[in-house]
Amino acid sequence: MLKLENITKSFNGTTILNKLNVEVKDNSILSIVGPSGAGKTTLLRCIAGLDRPDSGKFILNGDTFDPADSTETERIIGIVFQDFNLFPHLTVMENVTLAPTMALKQSKEEAKENASGILKELELQTHVDQYPFELSGGQKQRCDCPSFSNEAANFVL
Ligand SMILES: Nc1ncnc2c1ncn2[C@@H]1O[C@H](COP(=O)(O)OP(=O)(O)OP(=O)(O)O)[C@@H](O)[C@H]1O
Ligand SMILES: [Mg+2]
Known part of the structure; x- marks a missing residue:
């Protein structure tokens, strides 16, 4: 299970994510919905380690991990982009x-x-x-x- 605890992220003094808590059970699908600018992409970027939250914890099966640490994250979090990112010249x-x-x-x-x-x-x-x-x-x-x-x-x- 992936657990997010008290994830907080601000940009230029504006709090976008405010002590967010989320649990994602194994093999489950979570949809994130909300108005434009609500912070959906910011949250995904933090989970994927493309950005760092100001505070909060990421826990996988009871162990805290740092999504921005690429040596750990490459084995934990995968991203499927909306567009296909296949190389056309490769099988x-x-x-x-x-x-x-x-x-x-x-x-x-x-x-x-x-x-x-x-x-x-x-x-x-x-x-x-x-x-x-x-x-x-x-x-x-x-x-x-x-x-x-x-x-x-x-x-x-
Ligand atoms: N790198 C950044 N620097 C400053 N502000 C940012 C940055 N990235 C996002 N923001 C701001 O944070 C807020 C949340 O942006 P985010 O991209 O997470 O929204 P979203 O929920 O994905 O919106 P949409 O549905 O339009 O894609 C917006 O107000 C945006 O302008
Ligand atoms: Mg977005």
Whole structure:
């Protein structure tokens, strides 16, 4: 379970997030809704470690962690962007193994083995050698997330 405790964030003296408390259970989906400027993106940026809150704690399964510490976060938090961020000149397998080999320093073989399992779960196993232009919208979307570990996939934002 991912828990946020008393997350506070201000910009130029204006408090955007004020002692926010949130719990996200494993394998659950949380939608964040609110008016424009309410702080939705700011919250996601803090959880993803792209910005730091002024105060507050992030707790994963009882352990406090710092989302802005990339060595920890790469294994905990994954981000699926609204737009597909697939490289058009790379196949499905090349796309999904790029981040694990570059960011997580996995060997190509290890990354391919991990990716094969996840791609199968996502019913993409017959598309591994295809390029993004050959995929349907949903296939592209699913192709965008298997570069995370199974653990991280529980907390895709
Ligand atoms: N880097 C920044 N510097 C100063 N102010 C910022 C910064 N980032 C966001 N803000 C301000 O914080 C507030 C919350 O912004 P945020 O982007 O989190 O809103 P949002 O809820 O995602 O809005 P929208 O629905 O329009 O995307 C806004 O008033 C915005 O102007
Ligand atoms: Mg926003």
